[in-house]
Amino acid sequence: MSDSLHTPEEPRPGPGEQLAHAHDGSLRHTRAKGEPRFPDGPKADPAGSHFERRIRSFQPRRSRVTAGQADALQRLWPKWGLDIDGHALDLTELFGNTHPVVLEIGFGMGEATARMAAEDPDTGILAVDVHTPGQGNLLNLADQHGLTNIRVANGDAIILLREMLPPDSLDGLRVYFPDPWPKKRHHKRRLIQPEFLTLAATRLRPGALVHCATDWEPYAEQMLDVLTAHPDFENTQPTGGYAPRPGFRPLTRFEGQGLDKGHVVNDLLFRRVQPRDQHRDLPPSATEAD
Numbered sequence: 061m062s063d064s065l066h067t068p069e070e071p072r073p074g075p076g077e078q079l080a081h082a083h084d085g086s087l088r089h090t091r092a093k094g095e096p097r098f099p100d101g102p103k104a105d106p107a108g109s110h111f112e113r114r115i116r117s118f119q120p121r122r123s124r125v126t127a128g129q130a131d132a133l134q135r136l137w138p139k140w141g142l143d144i145d146g147h148a149l150d151l152t153e154l155f156g157n158t159h160p161v162v163l164e165i166g167f168g169m170g171e172a173t174a175r176m177a178a179e180d181p182d183t184g185i186l187a188v189d190v191h192t193p194g195q196g197n198l199l200n201l202a203d204q205h206g207l208t209n210i211r212v213a214n215g216d217a218i219i220l221l222r223e224m225l226p227p228d229s230l231d232g233l234r235v236y237f238p239d240p241w242p243k244k245r246h247h248k249r250r251l252i253q254p255e256f257l258t259l260a261a262t263r264l265r266p267g268a269l270v271h272c273a274t275d276w277e278p279y280a281e282q283m284l285d286v287l288t289a290h291p292d293f294e295n296t297q298p299t300g301g302y303a304p305r306p307g308f309r310p311l312t313r314f315e316g317q318g319l320d321k322g323h324v325v326n327d328l329l330f331r332r333v334q335p336r337d338q339h340r341d342l343p344p345s346a347t348e349a350d
Protein backbone atom coordinates (compact mmCIF):
# COMPACT_ATOMS: atom_id res chain seq x y z
CA MET A 61 0.00 0.00 0.00
CA SER A 62 1.19 3.52 -0.69
CA ASP A 63 1.82 5.99 2.11
CA SER A 64 -0.70 8.49 0.72
CA LEU A 65 -3.47 7.40 3.03
CA HIS A 66 -5.12 10.73 3.56
CA THR A 67 -5.42 13.66 1.19
CA PRO A 68 -6.54 16.98 2.67
CA GLU A 69 -9.14 18.68 0.50
CA GLU A 70 -11.27 21.79 0.55
CA PRO A 71 -14.86 21.06 1.61
CA ARG A 72 -17.43 21.46 -1.16
CA PRO A 73 -21.21 21.19 -0.81
CA GLY A 74 -22.18 17.61 -0.04
CA PRO A 75 -25.26 15.84 -1.39
CA GLY A 76 -28.41 17.69 -0.44
CA GLU A 77 -26.42 20.80 0.57
CA GLN A 78 -26.52 24.29 -0.89
CA LEU A 79 -24.30 27.31 -0.56
CA ALA A 80 -25.88 30.21 1.36
CA HIS A 81 -24.60 33.56 2.69
CA ALA A 82 -23.98 33.59 6.45
CA HIS A 83 -24.40 36.72 8.67
CA ASP A 84 -20.77 37.69 8.13
CA GLY A 85 -21.23 37.53 4.34
CA SER A 86 -19.22 34.32 3.90
CA LEU A 87 -20.61 31.35 2.00
CA ARG A 88 -21.71 28.38 4.13
CA HIS A 89 -23.17 24.98 3.28
CA THR A 90 -26.77 24.61 4.35
CA ARG A 91 -29.27 21.77 4.32
CA ALA A 92 -33.04 21.98 4.39
CA LYS A 93 -34.41 21.06 7.84
CA GLY A 94 -34.89 17.30 8.14
CA GLU A 95 -32.78 16.60 5.03
CA PRO A 96 -30.32 13.77 5.74
CA ARG A 97 -26.69 14.80 5.43
CA PHE A 98 -25.88 11.81 3.22
CA PRO A 99 -29.06 10.34 1.69
CA ASP A 100 -27.37 7.02 0.85
CA GLY A 101 -24.72 7.25 3.57
CA PRO A 102 -24.58 6.62 7.32
CA LYS A 103 -27.65 7.56 9.32
CA ALA A 104 -27.34 10.37 11.85
CA ASP A 105 -28.60 8.31 14.82
CA PRO A 106 -29.02 4.76 13.51
CA ALA A 107 -29.95 3.09 16.80
CA GLY A 108 -32.30 5.84 17.90
CA SER A 109 -32.12 7.54 21.27
CA HIS A 110 -33.82 4.62 23.08
CA PHE A 111 -30.62 2.60 22.68
CA GLU A 112 -28.30 5.30 23.93
CA ARG A 113 -26.27 4.67 27.03
CA ARG A 114 -26.13 7.52 29.45
CA ILE A 115 -22.37 7.37 29.76
CA ARG A 116 -20.59 7.33 26.43
CA SER A 117 -16.97 6.59 25.67
CA PHE A 118 -16.92 9.09 22.81
CA GLN A 119 -17.38 12.79 22.49
CA PRO A 120 -19.98 13.78 19.89
CA ARG A 121 -18.19 16.19 17.55
CA ARG A 122 -19.24 18.06 14.45
CA SER A 123 -16.47 17.75 11.97
CA ARG A 124 -15.98 18.85 8.41
CA VAL A 125 -16.43 16.19 5.80
CA THR A 126 -14.34 16.75 2.67
CA ALA A 127 -15.80 16.35 -0.80
CA GLY A 128 -13.87 13.10 -1.27
CA GLN A 129 -15.17 11.70 2.03
CA ALA A 130 -18.73 12.77 1.22
CA ASP A 131 -18.47 11.10 -2.17
CA ALA A 132 -17.23 7.86 -0.57
CA LEU A 133 -20.02 7.91 2.03
CA GLN A 134 -22.63 8.31 -0.69
CA ARG A 135 -21.14 5.86 -3.14
CA LEU A 136 -19.74 3.12 -0.91
CA TRP A 137 -21.94 3.10 2.21
CA PRO A 138 -24.61 0.93 0.51
CA LYS A 139 -21.85 -1.59 -0.33
CA TRP A 140 -19.58 -1.60 2.74
CA GLY A 141 -21.35 0.48 5.38
CA LEU A 142 -23.34 -0.74 8.36
CA ASP A 143 -25.63 1.39 10.48
CA ILE A 144 -25.67 0.28 14.11
CA ASP A 145 -29.44 0.11 14.36
CA GLY A 146 -29.84 -2.75 16.84
CA HIS A 147 -30.79 -5.46 14.30
CA ALA A 148 -29.15 -8.88 14.62
CA LEU A 149 -26.18 -9.37 12.29
CA ASP A 150 -25.07 -12.34 10.24
CA LEU A 151 -21.33 -11.88 9.69
CA THR A 152 -21.18 -14.44 6.87
CA GLU A 153 -23.80 -12.42 5.02
CA LEU A 154 -22.13 -9.11 5.85
CA PHE A 155 -18.70 -10.17 4.52
CA GLY A 156 -19.90 -12.65 1.91
CA ASN A 157 -17.61 -15.39 3.26
CA THR A 158 -16.83 -17.42 6.38
CA HIS A 159 -13.43 -15.89 7.08
CA PRO A 160 -12.61 -14.97 10.68
CA VAL A 161 -13.77 -11.51 11.71
CA VAL A 162 -12.11 -9.10 14.14
CA LEU A 163 -13.82 -6.03 15.55
CA GLU A 164 -11.87 -2.78 15.70
CA ILE A 165 -13.43 -0.17 17.96
CA GLY A 166 -12.53 3.46 17.29
CA PHE A 167 -10.59 3.37 14.01
CA GLY A 168 -10.36 7.18 13.78
CA MET A 169 -9.32 8.05 10.20
CA GLY A 170 -8.78 4.37 9.40
CA GLU A 171 -5.24 4.42 8.00
CA ALA A 172 -4.05 1.64 10.34
CA THR A 173 -7.23 -0.37 9.65
CA ALA A 174 -6.64 -0.21 5.91
CA ARG A 175 -3.05 -1.35 6.36
CA MET A 176 -4.05 -4.33 8.51
CA ALA A 177 -6.75 -5.29 6.01
CA ALA A 178 -4.24 -5.17 3.17
CA GLU A 179 -1.74 -7.30 5.11
CA ASP A 180 -4.32 -9.96 6.01
CA PRO A 181 -6.94 -10.30 3.26
CA ASP A 182 -8.33 -13.54 4.72
CA THR A 183 -9.53 -11.80 7.87
CA GLY A 184 -12.59 -9.56 7.85
CA ILE A 185 -12.29 -6.31 9.80
CA LEU A 186 -15.51 -4.90 11.21
CA ALA A 187 -14.40 -1.34 11.95
CA VAL A 188 -16.67 0.84 14.07
CA ASP A 189 -16.52 4.54 14.85
CA VAL A 190 -18.95 7.41 15.22
CA HIS A 191 -16.64 9.81 13.36
CA THR A 192 -18.18 10.58 9.94
CA PRO A 193 -15.05 11.99 8.20
CA GLY A 194 -13.13 8.89 9.30
CA GLN A 195 -15.85 6.61 7.92
CA GLY A 196 -15.57 8.38 4.55
CA ASN A 197 -11.77 8.25 4.66
CA LEU A 198 -11.69 4.51 5.42
CA LEU A 199 -14.22 3.73 2.67
CA ASN A 200 -12.05 5.70 0.23
CA LEU A 201 -8.94 3.81 1.32
CA ALA A 202 -10.70 0.47 0.92
CA ASP A 203 -11.86 1.50 -2.54
CA GLN A 204 -8.51 2.90 -3.68
CA HIS A 205 -6.57 -0.15 -2.49
CA GLY A 206 -9.13 -2.80 -3.49
CA LEU A 207 -9.71 -3.96 0.11
CA THR A 208 -12.89 -6.00 0.18
CA ASN A 209 -12.39 -7.31 3.75
CA ILE A 210 -13.42 -4.13 5.60
CA ARG A 211 -16.93 -3.19 6.75
CA VAL A 212 -17.43 0.25 8.25
CA ALA A 213 -19.97 0.53 11.05
CA ASN A 214 -21.50 3.80 12.23
CA GLY A 215 -22.53 4.15 15.85
CA ASP A 216 -21.75 3.06 19.38
CA ALA A 217 -19.72 -0.15 19.58
CA ILE A 218 -21.54 -1.08 22.77
CA ILE A 219 -24.83 -1.41 20.89
CA LEU A 220 -23.12 -3.36 18.12
CA LEU A 221 -21.76 -5.83 20.69
CA ARG A 222 -24.83 -6.02 22.88
CA GLU A 223 -27.65 -6.05 20.33
CA MET A 224 -26.27 -7.11 16.99
CA LEU A 225 -23.37 -9.56 17.21
CA PRO A 226 -24.10 -13.23 17.92
CA PRO A 227 -22.31 -15.02 20.78
CA ASP A 228 -18.86 -16.41 19.95
CA SER A 229 -18.84 -14.64 16.58
CA LEU A 230 -15.58 -12.65 16.78
CA ASP A 231 -12.03 -13.88 16.37
CA GLY A 232 -10.48 -10.78 17.83
CA LEU A 233 -11.04 -7.35 19.31
CA ARG A 234 -8.76 -4.36 18.68
CA VAL A 235 -8.93 -1.10 20.59
CA TYR A 236 -6.11 1.22 19.61
CA PHE A 237 -5.62 4.49 21.43
CA PRO A 238 -9.13 4.81 22.84
CA ASP A 239 -10.07 8.23 24.21
CA PRO A 240 -8.06 8.41 27.47
CA TRP A 241 -10.53 10.59 29.41
CA PRO A 242 -7.72 11.86 31.67
CA LYS A 243 -9.85 13.82 34.18
CA LYS A 244 -10.89 11.78 37.20
CA ARG A 245 -14.55 12.72 36.85
CA HIS A 246 -14.45 11.33 33.28
CA HIS A 247 -12.82 7.99 34.10
CA LYS A 248 -16.25 6.37 33.97
CA ARG A 249 -16.29 7.14 30.24
CA ARG A 250 -13.25 4.97 29.54
CA LEU A 251 -14.16 2.04 27.31
CA ILE A 252 -12.00 -0.64 28.92
CA GLN A 253 -13.88 -1.44 32.13
CA PRO A 254 -14.95 -4.76 33.71
CA GLU A 255 -18.57 -4.52 32.39
CA PHE A 256 -17.33 -3.86 28.85
CA LEU A 257 -14.99 -6.87 29.03
CA THR A 258 -17.80 -9.09 30.29
CA LEU A 259 -19.93 -8.06 27.29
CA ALA A 260 -17.06 -8.43 24.81
CA ALA A 261 -16.18 -11.88 26.19
CA THR A 262 -19.61 -13.21 25.25
CA ARG A 263 -19.07 -12.21 21.60
CA LEU A 264 -15.50 -13.54 21.34
CA ARG A 265 -14.68 -17.14 20.57
CA PRO A 266 -12.47 -18.94 23.09
CA GLY A 267 -8.89 -18.30 22.01
CA ALA A 268 -9.73 -14.92 20.41
CA LEU A 269 -7.22 -12.13 21.05
CA VAL A 270 -8.05 -8.82 22.67
CA HIS A 271 -5.46 -6.28 21.64
CA CYS A 272 -5.39 -2.82 23.24
CA ALA A 273 -2.81 -0.08 22.91
CA THR A 274 -2.57 3.33 24.55
CA ASP A 275 -0.08 6.14 25.02
CA TRP A 276 -1.75 7.25 28.26
CA GLU A 277 0.07 5.41 31.03
CA PRO A 278 -2.59 5.66 33.74
CA TYR A 279 -5.10 4.17 31.26
CA ALA A 280 -2.61 1.43 30.32
CA GLU A 281 -2.36 0.56 34.03
CA GLN A 282 -6.15 0.47 34.31
CA MET A 283 -6.37 -1.78 31.22
CA LEU A 284 -3.77 -4.13 32.65
CA ASP A 285 -5.54 -4.25 36.03
CA VAL A 286 -9.04 -4.95 34.68
CA LEU A 287 -7.91 -7.43 32.01
CA THR A 288 -5.70 -9.32 34.48
CA ALA A 289 -8.49 -9.48 37.06
CA HIS A 290 -11.16 -10.56 34.56
CA PRO A 291 -11.91 -14.31 34.69
CA ASP A 292 -12.76 -14.51 30.95
CA PHE A 293 -9.30 -13.41 29.78
CA GLU A 294 -5.69 -14.49 30.27
CA ASN A 295 -2.53 -12.58 29.49
CA THR A 296 -0.59 -13.93 26.50
CA GLN A 297 2.59 -12.84 28.30
CA PRO A 298 3.62 -15.73 30.55
CA THR A 299 5.07 -13.33 33.12
CA GLY A 300 2.09 -10.95 32.94
CA GLY A 301 2.37 -7.26 32.08
CA TYR A 302 2.48 -5.46 28.74
CA ALA A 303 3.18 -7.17 25.43
CA PRO A 304 5.80 -6.21 22.87
CA ARG A 305 4.08 -4.38 20.03
CA PRO A 306 3.00 -7.11 17.59
CA GLY A 307 4.23 -6.74 14.02
CA PHE A 308 0.67 -6.64 12.65
CA ARG A 309 -0.24 -3.37 14.39
CA PRO A 310 0.75 -0.38 12.25
CA LEU A 311 1.50 3.04 13.70
CA THR A 312 -1.81 4.84 14.16
CA ARG A 313 -2.52 8.54 13.79
CA PHE A 314 -3.13 9.07 17.52
CA GLU A 315 -0.09 7.01 18.38
CA GLY A 316 2.04 9.29 16.19
CA GLN A 317 0.69 12.34 18.01
CA GLY A 318 1.39 10.70 21.39
CA LEU A 319 4.95 9.77 20.39
CA ASP A 320 5.57 13.36 19.24
CA LYS A 321 4.67 14.45 22.78
CA GLY A 322 7.13 11.94 24.25
CA HIS A 323 4.43 9.54 25.49
CA VAL A 324 5.21 5.88 26.14
CA VAL A 325 3.07 3.40 24.20
CA ASN A 326 1.91 0.17 25.82
CA ASP A 327 0.32 -2.81 24.06
CA LEU A 328 -1.81 -5.39 25.87
CA LEU A 329 -2.55 -8.80 24.36
CA PHE A 330 -5.00 -11.01 26.20
CA ARG A 331 -6.75 -14.21 25.14
CA ARG A 332 -10.39 -15.14 25.65
CA VAL A 333 -10.39 -18.27 27.80
CA GLN A 334 -12.91 -21.11 27.66
CA PRO A 335 -16.06 -19.98 29.50
CA ARG A 336 -15.96 -21.18 33.11
CA ASP A 337 -19.13 -23.32 33.01
CA GLN A 338 -17.74 -25.19 29.96
CA HIS A 339 -14.48 -25.86 31.86
CA ARG A 340 -16.42 -27.87 34.38
CA ASP A 341 -18.07 -30.01 31.69
CA LEU A 342 -14.87 -30.78 29.79
CA PRO A 343 -13.84 -34.44 29.77
CA PRO A 344 -10.40 -35.12 31.32
CA SER A 345 -7.56 -34.79 28.84
CA ALA A 346 -5.99 -37.99 27.47
CA THR A 347 -3.04 -37.75 29.87
CA GLU A 348 -5.28 -37.13 32.87
CA ALA A 349 -7.49 -40.11 31.92
CA ASP A 350 -4.51 -42.49 31.62
Ligand SMILES: C[S@@+](CC[C@H](N)C(=O)[O-])C[C@H]1O[C@@H](n2cnc3c(N)ncnc32)[C@H](O)[C@@H]1O
Nearest residue numbers: 117118166167168189216217236237312313314
Ligand atom coordinates in the same frame (compact mmCIF):
# COMPACT_ATOMS: atom_id res chain seq x y z
C1 LIG B 1 -8.50 8.76 20.23
S1 LIG B 1 -9.32 8.16 18.83
C2 LIG B 1 -8.17 6.92 18.21
C3 LIG B 1 -8.36 6.63 16.75
C4 LIG B 1 -7.40 5.59 16.14
N1 LIG B 1 -7.55 4.29 16.73
C5 LIG B 1 -5.97 6.03 16.22
O1 LIG B 1 -5.22 5.46 17.00
O2 LIG B 1 -5.61 6.95 15.49
C6 LIG B 1 -10.59 7.16 19.52
C7 LIG B 1 -11.74 6.91 18.56
O3 LIG B 1 -12.65 6.02 19.18
C8 LIG B 1 -13.97 6.37 18.81
N2 LIG B 1 -14.88 5.80 19.82
C9 LIG B 1 -14.83 5.96 21.15
N3 LIG B 1 -15.80 5.27 21.76
C10 LIG B 1 -16.51 4.62 20.78
C11 LIG B 1 -17.64 3.76 20.79
N4 LIG B 1 -18.24 3.40 21.92
N5 LIG B 1 -18.10 3.31 19.61
C12 LIG B 1 -17.49 3.68 18.45
N6 LIG B 1 -16.40 4.49 18.39
C13 LIG B 1 -15.92 4.96 19.54
C14 LIG B 1 -13.93 7.89 18.77
O4 LIG B 1 -14.94 8.42 17.95
C15 LIG B 1 -12.53 8.14 18.19
O5 LIG B 1 -12.56 8.27 16.78
